[in-house]
Every structure is written in structure tokens, then in C-alpha cells.
Amino acid sequence: MRFSKAVLDIDPGKEISRVSEFIRESTFKKFRSRGAVVGLSGGVDSAVVAEFLVQALGREGVLGVLLPEKESNPISTEYGLKQAKKLGIETVLVDITDRLKTLKVYEERDSVIRDVFPEFDSSFRFHVTLPQNLLEKDRINYHNITIEDKEGKRQTQRISAKDWLRISACQNMKQRVRMVELYHHSEVSHYIVAGTTNKTEVCQGFFVKYGDGGVDLEPVSHLYKTQVYSVARYLA
Amino acid sequence: MEVAEVVREFIIEYFLFGDDENLNSHTSFIEDGIVDSTGILELVAFLEETFSIHVEDEALIPENLDCISNVERYVLSKMGG
Numbered sequence: 024m025r026f027s028k029a030v031l032d033i034d035p036g037k038e039i040s041r042v043s044e045f046i047r048e049s050t051f052k053k054f055r056s057r058g059a060v061v062g063l064s065g066g067v068d069s070a071v072v073a074e075f076l077v078q079a080l081g082r083e084g085v086l087g088v089l090l091p092e093k094e095s096n097p098i099s100t101e102y103g104l105k106q107a108k109k110l111g112i113e114t115v116l117v118d119i120t121d122r123l124k125t126l127k128v129y130e131e132r133d134s135v136i137r138d139v140f141p142e143f144d145s146s147f148r149f150h151v152t153l154p155q156n157l158l159e160k161d162r163i164n165y166h167n168i169t170i171e172d173k174e175g176k177r178q179t180q181r182i183s184a185k186d187w188l189r190i191s192a193c194q195n196m197k198q199r200v201r202m203v204e205l206y207h208h209s210e211v212s213h214y215i216v217a218g219t220t221n222k223t224e225v226c227q228g229f230f231v232k233y234g235d236g237g238v239d240l241e242p243v244s245h246l247y248k249t250q251v252y253s254v255a256r257y258l259a
Numbered sequence: 260m261e262v263a264e265v266v267r268e269f270i271i272e273y274f275l276f277g278d279d280e281n282l283n284s285h286t287s288f289i290e291d292g293i294v295d296s297t298g299i300l301e302l303v304a305f306l307e308e309t310f311s312i313h314v315e316d317e318a319l320i321p322e323n324l325d326c327i328s329n330v331e332r333y334v335l336s337k338m339g340g
Contacts, residue, residue, distance in 0.1 A: 154316065163289075163319040164296040181316055184300035 033250050035257035039078055042242050046079035049240050050215055058084030058214045062205055062235075063107060063114070065099030067255050068219040068243060070106045074258050075242045076217055082111045088208050089116040090201045092123055115208055122200050132193035135186050140170050140178060147172055151190060152179070198234025205238075215239040223248040262310070263331040269305055270327070274298060284328040289321065299324055306330070312337040 024030065050056050059076050063069050076085045087107040091100050100116070107114045123129060136143045143149070148171045153164065166187050169179040182190070202216075209216045218238030220230045225244050230236040243251055263284065271279045274294050281291070288294040294302065302324065303314045312334065318324075323333035 161321055163299050163321065163324060165300055165316070165319055183304050184297050185304065187297065187300065 031247055031249055033246070033253055035254045038246070038250075038254055039075065039257075042075050043079035046075060046217070046240065046242055050080060050084075054215045054239060056213055056215045058086065058212060059217045059239075060086040060088050060205055060209045060212070060214050061217045061219065062201055063087040063089050063103035064219070065096075065102035065106075066219075068221050068248075068251055069103070071251050071255050071258070072217055072219045072242050073106060073110055073112065074254075077110050077112060084214075085110070085112045086208060086212060086214060087112050087114040088205055089114060090119050090204055091116075092118065092197060093120040093129075117204055119197070119200050119204065123197060126196055126200070128193050128196045132190055135189045135193075136168060136170065138186065139168055139180050139182065143170055151182075151187075195231045195234055198231035199237075202234050202237040209239075217242055218244070220244050221248050221251050222246055261331075262334050263327050265309060266302075266306075266327050266330045266334075269302070269309075270294070273301065273305075282327075284331075285326050287321075287325050289325055302330070306334060310334050310338060 046059070050059055058080050061069055061073050061076060063073060073085065073087060087103065087110075089100055089103045091097075104114065104116075133143065133145075136149055140147075150169045150171075152167045152169050154167060166182050167179045168182050168186075168190075169177055171177045205216045208214070216238045218235065218241040220235060220241055221243050222245055224230055225241075246254070267279075267282070270282065270288070270293065271277060274288075275282065282293070286293070288299070288302075289296075299319070303319070306312060307314055314323075314337075318333070321329070323329055
């Protein structure tokens with residue numbers, strides 16, 4: 024076989040049958056459960072997983088859970104609900120902002136940002152960003168914090184390893200709270216929790232342990248992101 | 260204490276947990292899996308504090324930070340030595 028991008032080509036139809044069979048076997052025989060819940064983020068991975076679940080378990084056996092918080096882009100919820108409507112599955116929407124406030128996620132993270140930018144408060148927006156032109160030369164990755172005031176004035180500064188670890192630990196709690204919510208809804212219905220991590224993310228460790236990585240089965244963890252898109256195009 | 264010795268002690272204590280068997284002046288921190296990118300930033304914080312220097316974003320490249328010898332050369336250049 025010649026090495027080219029074609030090595031990633033898949034037959035989406037066959038993949039849907041294969042994964043659906045895996046989901047059915049796992050859900051009914053291994054877990055002896057009645058269905059599955061999936062967190063609908065509004066992204067393509069959870070949209071494809073929801074499609075797989077419906078193919079495997081029927082729309083009556085799938086619950087879509089939407090878990091926005093105050094910093095989520097509203098378009099994510101809109102897309103998630105749109106996908107659920109298309110599939111005809113039941114949905115639950117829980118705003119997890121209050122749970123995160125109770126855990127002091129925002130408070131602790133913002134205090135780290137204030138250590139870097141003392142003027143930072145709730146009127147500012149902030150982003151953790153990578154430097155531009157990352158691939159231009161062989162250099163060491165680092166993260167920047169960019170804050171933006173109401174007038175759109177931006178300031179950027181490199182964050183230390185210690186501050187990066189503190190910020191990411193706070194951000195990861197969001198995924199862990201979502202995991203708790205997903206398991207609550209799955210147990211109420213005697214369902215399993217389906218994950219949405221794709222192979223590109225698995226290879227990079229780009230998921231949160233006991234967060235979005237805390238699930239019962241992973242229907243797309245063998246598919247690279249390009250392959251998830253391929254299935255999505257086929258289903259569209 | 261020499262810069263190289265200070266850096267060597269930090270790497271051994273912080274990243275190798277006392278095991279310095281395969282560490283020499285030219286051992287690549289990144290290629291040999293001793294330090295990841297977050298660890299390099301911990302090294303940077305250590306260098307800034309210990310030697311009272313500021314490491315600019317542009318200086319975060321392997322030529323300056325990927326082995327004891329490179330770090331020594333970089334720190335001495337920053338200290339004007």
C-alpha cells in the first residue's frame with residue numbers, strides 16, 4: 024500500500040453498520056442497559072456519535088444532554104438542539120454554571136489571570152492562546168493569556184508553567200462536572216454513557232481524565248477527525 | 260556554583276528524581292523525554308528566578324534550552340558573561 028492521505032479513506036456506510044453493531048452489542052449484552060446518553064456539544068463528534076447511537080439503539084433509546092455554562096458559545100447549544108431535533112431524540116438541558124460557581128472554578132481561575140493582569144475583572148474577556156506561526160521554526164510551545172476589555176483593547180502575556188497548570192486544572196473541572204451530570208442522567212434511565220473522543224484526540228491525550236474521558240464506550244475513538252468528517256458528510 | 264552545575268542539579272532533582280545516570284551536558288531534554296513543554300517553562304521560571312534574567316518569548320527555542328550546555332551558554336549570554 025502506498026502511503027498517501029488516501030490511507031485514511033473509509034467507507035462511511037460500512038463504518039456506520041460496524042459501529043452500530045458494536046454499540047448494540049455493548050449496550051444490550053455487555054452492559055445490559057436500555058439505551059445511551061450522549062453529551063451534545065454542538066460539534067461534529069457528538070453529532071456523529073448521536074447518529075451512531077440512533078442507528079444502533081433507535082431514537083427512543085438515546086438521550087441527548089446539553090450542558091452549557093456561562094462561558095459557552097450560545098451557538099453550541101443551538102447546534103446541539105438542532106441535531107437532536109433532526110434525529111428525533113429526547114433532550115435534557117442543564118446549565119452547569121451554578122455547579123461550577125460552587126466549586127469556585129471561575130473564582131480560582133480568575134485569580135490566576137489577575138496575578139498576570141491585576142486589572143482583569145468580569146467585564147473582560149479572556150483567551151488562552153498559542154503563539155502565532157507555531158510551525159515556522161523549531162521552537163518550544165507555550166501558552167499566552169490574552170485579555171480584552173469592553174473597548175476591544177487586547178493585552179497578551181506568556182503564562183508560566185505554574186499558572187498554566189492552575190488554569191487548566193480549573194478548566195478541566197468543567198468537563199468533570201459534565202461527566203457527573205451525564206452519569207446522573209444515564210443512571211436515572213438505566214442507560215450507558217457514550218463518549219465523543221476521536222482518535223486524533225486520543226493520540227494526543229486531548230481529553231480530560233474522568234471528564235469527557237469518563238464514559239462507558241467510545242464509538243469514534245478509532246476514527247481520526249478527518250474520518251469523523253467523512254461519516255458526517257455521508258450522513259448529512 | 261557554576262551555571263551548568265546549578266541547572267544540572269535542578270534537572271536531576273525536579274525531573275529525574277535523583278537518577279542522573281544518562282544525563283550529560285548534551286543530553287536533549289526534549290528528545291530524551293526528560294522534560295516536556297510544560298517542564299521547559301518550569302525550567303524557564305527557575306532560570307529567571309535564580310539568575311535574575313528575563314527569557315523573552317523569542318528565546319524559547321531548543322538552541323537555548325534543550326540541554327545543559329545550551330542553557331549554560333544562553334544564561335551566560337543574558338548575564339553578559
